[in-house]
Each structure stands twice: as C-alpha cells, then as structure tokens.
Amino acid sequence: MNLWSAFKKEVLEQARTKKLLIAVILLAAFGMLSPLMAKLIPDIFASIPSLASYSSLIPPPTVNDAVAQYVKNLTQFGVLLALLFSMGAVAQEKDKGTAAMVLSKPMPRSSFLIAKFMAVSLTLAIAMAAAAIGGYYYTYFLFEPLKATAFLEMNGLLLLYMLVYAAVTLFFSSLTRTQFVAIGGAAGVLIVFNILAALPNLGKYAPEAMISNAIALMLGQPISNWWGLWVGLITIGVALAGAWLVFRRQEL
Amino acid sequence: MSNIDVLIKYLPLLIPIVLLQIGLMIFALIDLARRERTRGPKWMWVIIIVLGELIGPIVYLVVGREE
Amino acid sequence: MNAIEVNHLSKRYGQVQALNSLNLQVKAGSVYGFLGPNGAGKTTTLRILSGLARADSGDVIIDGAGDGVARRASDHLGYLPEEPAFYAWMTPLEFLNYIGEIFHLEAKLRKKRVGELIELVGLKDAQKRKIGGFSHGMRQRLGFAQAMMNAPDVLLLDEPVSALDPAGRKEILELVLSLRSRCTILMSTHILADVERVCDTIGIIHKGSMVIQSERNELLNRYAVSAIDVELANGSAANAEAIMEEFKQIEGVKAVGVDQTLIHVHTPEVPEVTQRLMKRIVADGIQINKIEVVRPSLEDIFMQLTCEGRVQA
Numbered sequence: 223m224n225l226w227s228a229f230k231k232e233v234l235e236q237a238r239t240k241k242l243l244i245a246v247i248l249l250a251a252f253g254m255l256s257p258l259m260a261k262l263i264p265d266i267f268a269s270i271p272s273l274a275s276y277s278s279l280i281p282p283p284t285v286n287d288a289v290a291q292y293v294k295n296l297t298q299f300g301v302l303l304a305l306l307f308s309m310g311a312v313a314q315e316k317d318k319g320t321a322a323m324v325l326s327k328p329m330p331r332s333s334f335l336i337a338k339f340m341a342v343s344l345t346l347a348i349a350m351a352a353a354a355i356g357g358y359y360y361t362y363f364l365f366e367p368l369k370a371t372a373f374l375e376m377n378g379l380l381l382l383y384m385l386v387y388a389a390v391t392l393f394f395s396s397l398t399r400t401q402f403v404a405i406g407g408a409a410g411v412l413i414v415f416n417i418l419a420a421l422p423n424l425g426k427y428a429p430e431a432m433i434s435n436a437i438a439l440m441l442g443q444p445i446s447n448w449w450g451l452w453v454g455l456i457t458i459g460v461a462l463a464g465a466w467l468v469f470r471r472q473e474l
Numbered sequence: 475m476s477n478i479d480v481l482i483k484y485l486p487l488l489i490p491i492v493l494l495q496i497g498l499m500i501f502a503l504i505d506l507a508r509r510e511r512t513r514g515p516k517w518m519w520v521i522i523i524v525l526g527e528l529i530g531p532i533v534y535l536v537v538g539r540e541e
Numbered sequence: 542m543n544a545i546e547v548n549h550l551s552k553r554y555g556q557v558q559a560l561n562s563l564n565l566q567v568k569a570g571s572v573y574g575f576l577g578p579n580g581a582g583k584t585t586t587l588r589i590l591s592g593l594a595r596a597d598s599g600d601v602i603i604d605g606a607g608d609g610v611a612r613r614a615s616d617h618l619g620y621l622p623e624e625p626a627f628y629a630w631m632t633p634l635e636f637l638n639y640i641g642e643i644f645h646l647e648a649k650l651r652k653k654r655v656g657e658l659i660e661l662v663g664l665k666d667a668q669k670r671k672i673g674g675f676s677h678g679m680r681q682r683l684g685f686a687q688a689m690m691n692a693p694d695v696l697l698l699d700e701p702v703s704a705l706d707p708a709g710r711k712e713i714l715e716l717v718l719s720l721r722s723r724c725t726i727l728m729s730t731h732i733l734a735d736v737e738r739v740c741d742t743i744g745i746i747h748k749g750s751m752v753i754q755s756e757r758n759e760l761l762n763r764y765a766v767s768a769i770d771v772e773l774a775n776g777s778a779a780n781a782e783a784i785m786e787e788f789k790q791i792e793g794v795k796a797v798g799v800d801q802t803l804i805h806v807h808t809p810e811v812p813e814v815t816q817r818l819m820k821r822i823v824a825d826g827i828q829i830n831k832i833e834v835v836r837p838s839l840e841d842i843f844m845q846l847t848c849e850g851r852v853q854a
Contacts, residue, residue: 224642227639227643231628231639243501244536247498248528251494251495254491258491306536319624319625319626320626320628322626323626323627325592327640327643328644329643363487364484364487473595474593
C-alpha cells in the first residue's frame with residue numbers, strides 16, 4: 223500500500239517538476255528528427271558547395287540508416303535523461319530533509335526507493351512511446367513501413383537499456399547527499415561499460431550489446447546471443463538491491 | 475529535381491519538430507520570467523534557451539531552476 | 542508509567558561523543574522540556590528516538606513497545622524536526638494527504654483529519670498554495686500538523702520555536718499547551734522561558750549526559766536562588782557601593798551584588814528581607830526607581846549546572 227502512495231507521489235512530482243514534459247518533448251523530437259536527418263543528409267551535403275563534390279560518395283539513404291539514426295539518438299538522449307532524472311532522486315531528499323520527514327513515519331525504505339525507480343521508468347516509457355510513434359510515422363513517410371512488432375520490440379530493448387542507467391544512478395544517489403557525485407558515479411559506470419562494449423571478445427557482455435541486438439531484431443538479422451540483455455537485467459537488479467542495502471540502515 | 479526542391483518537399487515534416495521546439499522555448503522563457511531565483515544569471519539563461527535549439531530549454535529546465 | 546525510557550544511550554560521530562550514556566525517562570502524559578546548550582546532544586537523542594539515527598549502545602523504549610529499535614513505534618509517534626522539510630511543489634493539502642496515506646488512513650477519514658489539522662494550525666487560507674513560497678512560521682506550523690497526523694501517543698518536538706518570531710512562538714507554544722494531557726510531549730529547546738511556560742518536567746543535558754531531571758517546581762525550589770533587585774534612581778546612583786555595603790548588614794541577606802545602578806540582594810527569606818530593605822531605604826533617604834522580587838529562574842539553574850559541570854542531583 224505504501225509503495226502505491228509513494229509511487230503516486232513520485233509520478234506527480236515527475237509531472238509537476240516538468241520532467242515528464244521535458245522527456246516527452248526531447249525524445250519525441252528526436253524520434254521524428256532521426257529518420258528526417260537520415261533522409262536529408264545527402265541532400266544537405268549536396269546543397270553546400272564546398273562539400274557538394276563528396277555527395278556522390280554517399281550512397282542513397284535507406285530505411286536501415288533511419289533505424290540507425292533513431293537508435294543512436296534515442297539511446298544517447300534517453301540515457302542522459304535517465305542520469306539527470308535519477309541523480310537527485312535520493313540524494314536531494316536526504317540533503318533537503320524530506321527523506322527524514324517521510325521515513326520517520328511508517329514508510330518502508332524499500333518502498334521509498336522502488337517507487338522512485340518505477341516513476342523514472344514510467345516517465346521514460348511514456349517518452350519512448352511518443353518517440354516511437356513519431357519515429358514510426360516519419361520513417362513510413364520518408365522510407366517505407368517498418369515491421370510494427372519488431373519496431374515495438376526494439377523500442378522495448380532501448381527503454382530497458384536506459385533503465386539500466388536509471389538504476390545505476392539511483393544506486394549512487396542513495397550513497398551520497400550530493401547529486402553531482404551521483405551523476406559522476408553513474409557516468410563512470412557508463413564509461414566502463416562502453417569500454418567493455420568496444421572490446422572484441424568481451425563486448426557482448428556489456429549492456430550496450432542490447433543496442434546492436436535491438437537493431438538486428440528490427441532488421442530481421444540473426445541474433446547470436448542475448449548476453450547484453452541478461453547483463454543489463456542483472457545490473458538493474460544488483461543496483462537496486464545495492465541501493466537498498468546501502469540505504470536501509472543509513473542515518474538521515 | 476534539385477536539392478533545394480528536396481528540402482522544400484520535406485518541409486511539412488519539419489513543422490511539427492519546429493513547433494515542439496518553439497513551444498518548449500516559450501515554455502522555458504515563461505518559467506524563467508516567473509522564477510525568482512535561478513542558478514546563474516537570468517540573461518545567460520535567455521541566451522541558452524533562445525539559441526540552444528532543443529537542448530537549450532532542456533538544460534535550463536533541468537539545471538537552471540531553483541525553488 | 543513511562544512513555545519514553547532511554548537507558549545508557551551513547552553515540553559517537555567521529556571524534557565527537559554526541560551522547561554519553563544518556564538516561565531519560567518521560568512519564569506518560571507529561572510535557573517534558575529537554576534543555577541544553579547547542580551541541581549538547583538534544584537533536585541526536587530525538588533523531589535516535591524517531592528512528593532516523595542509530596545509537597552505538599544503550600536502548601530506547603517508546604510507549605512500552607520498543608526494544609531498542611525506535612522505528613517500530615513509528616505508528617504511535619509524531620516527530621517534528623528542527624527544520625521541517627517539504628516538497629516545494631506540493632500544497633499543504635497534498636502533503637498532509639500523503640502523510641495520511643503513509644499512516645494508512647482510509648480516504649474519508651483522511652480527508653477529515655487533514656481538514657482538522659489545517660484548521661488547527663491555521664493554514665486554511667494557504668492550503669492550496671505551493672509550500673515552496675512558505676515563510677518559516679508557516680513551515681513550522683505545517684510541520685506541527687504532519688507530526689499530529691496519526692494522533693500520536695508520543696510527540697517529539699525538536700526546537701519547535703527557536704527560529705520563530707515572538708508571535709509565531711506564542712502560537713506554537715499554545716498548540717503545545719492545547720495538546721497537554723492528550724499525548725506525551727518531549728520538546729527540546731534552549732529557550733528557558735518557553736520551558737517555564739509549558740513544561741511540567743525538565744531534563745537538562747550537557748555534553749551528551751543528563752545533568753538533572755526533575756519536576757519543574759521541584760527543580761525550581763531546589764536550585765533557584767531567590768533575589769530582590771533594587772534599582773537606584775539618579776540621586777543615589779553615585780553611592781551604589783556604599784549602599785551595597787549597607788544592605789549587606791541587613792538581617793537575613795546572604796549576598797549582595799551590584800551592577801551599575803542595580804543592586805541584587807540574595808536571600809532565602811524573601812518577604813521578611815523585602816520589608817527590612819524598604820524600611821532601610823526610607824530611613825536612609827535612598828532614591829530608587831523600583832524594588833522587585835525576582836522570580837526563581839531556570840536560567841540560573843541552567844547556568845549553574847552546565848557551566849560548572851556536573852552537580853549531584
């Protein structure tokens with residue numbers, strides 16, 4: 223019951239502090255912009271005299287380019303939002319004293335934490351839905367219709383990828399009272415995973431492998447393994463459990 | 475078909491994006507005008523919001539506001 | 542029966558021993574004034590009682606239900622921190638409703654309770670405004686309302702009035718007075734006049750230990766030094782030293798001090814000595830502005846106990 227109360231409060235907070243609006247506008251805009259950019263880049267090159275001579279080297283854009291742009295932009299901005307929206311979630315409540323107000327009452331600390339993760343997840347899910355609708359129709363107008371189920375599955379994977387970093391940021395946020403320390407820690411994990419993803423044999427174990435899986439899924443290419451997905455899910459679990467272990471007995 | 479024509483052809487598709495961007499910019503500017511305190515000077519945020527395209531207003535809304 | 546019992550509570554923050562084997566007993570139904578200079582350990586004690594901090598050793602029993610873990614009693618506890626914090630984007634109505642939900646109050650009852658509390662603390666006109674724009678006094682009153690949500694058996698108030706202006710202080714103290722007999726109140730403060738006004742029991746803490754704990758009147762009787770103040774008028778002010786010497790000779794006077802034109806006469810027999818003083822003043826033609834019996838003051842006891850270190854109770 224208290225989880226539901228805390229969740230309602232967090233969702234209201236996302237709406238009132240305009241986080242929901244920001245996320246929806248930003249991701250929706252990039253959902254639409256991505257296919258458009260893919261389509262127009264050769265033309266833009268051609269219209270700039272100094273670059274015009276290179277334009278013939280660029281092959282005509284295909285639907286695959288649109289998907290690639292979409293995935294690149296949304297993962298970048300989605301992760302950025304996940305970090306920004308989670309960095310203060312616990313740290314700021316501790317710093318301002320609101321955590322002490324609420325947690326000196328019969329509100330379990332686990333509910334307090336989980337509600338925050340659920341609310342950020344909901345915000346990102348709504349924003350991703352807006353992006354997916356925009357991206358789907360723009361790709362349809364500019365290129366060709368996408369396979370709806372595959373596109374849906376791809377967006378689901380991208381959302382899950384963002385949530386990995388929301389959970390990691392929440393973990394660091396529960397460690398500290400300073401939100402910039404929290405975002406710094408999360409950025410550190412992001413860098414480590416990205417380095418891991420770039421290594422030839424180990425890359426498949428980074429959550430980033432989910433992104434290439436998502437593209438392959440969309441384009442109907444075979445997928446050799448789902449390690450990225452499993453590592454991502456485990457990271458979420460470990461980050462949330464860790465946040466609880468740290469926060470459970472913390473003095474407020 | 476010349477390249478400019480291509481751009482003009484796709485112009486209608488740009489309109490929703492531009493509307494989103496302008497809407498967000500106006501929203502951020504109104505919020506800035508009403509706010510008593512911001513992190514950093516207000517004129518700086520006006521420049522960031524107006525010139526920062528999509529990202530400017532969002533940077534303001536995320537880090538510039540102070541209760 | 543004790544509503545709060547604290548036994549040998551110790552807590553260390555780095556190099557600082559915040560609490561040093563603190564003992565504290567609050568009788569059910571009393572208003573307990575928890576006094577001490579800044580940094581004595583008052584806030585740490587209340588934070589441990591409310592479950593926000595944990596003691597290194599010792600135990601806490603609240604309302605007879607605790608077993609060293611105060612948090613388990615949170616259903617029956619109300620807590621107002623020194624600086625209550627709120628979500629700036631919420632209204633008082635929304636915040637109190639949220640607190641009501643945390644206590645599992647059923648919707649209808651919750652609405653009624655929130656209305657009552659808003660009325661009680663006088664925030665009716667501001668109930669739909671954002672808390673972000675609230676003054677210190679309004680925040681304190683809202684803090685009081687949230688602490689009362691569950692009609693607690695035990696109410697912990699951490700410096701509830703120290704940051705307020707005189708009008709705000711009076712309001713909050715009246716709220717405290719109105720709750721007397723409805724619940725047990727433990728109120729920390731360093732303002733002695735407030736304690737004298739509302740508390741029936743007093744505990745004085747110094748450097749993390751209880752220096753003395755007693756009923757207010759008993760404490761005043763035992764420790765207070767009664768005194769008579771004589772303020773000299775201009776005509777006699779120059780002779781203050783001589784007049785002081787003269788007062789020392791009066792029967793029953795323990796000691797005399799002088800502070801510019803003010804002469805303090807200490808005595809255990811106030812009425813008799815006052816009469817003798819007045820006779821002497823008339824006989825010697827001493828010009829005075831006023832003569833006043835000084836009420837036994839907690840201030841004196843407080844200074845006596847905390848400045849000179851421990852005094853055996």
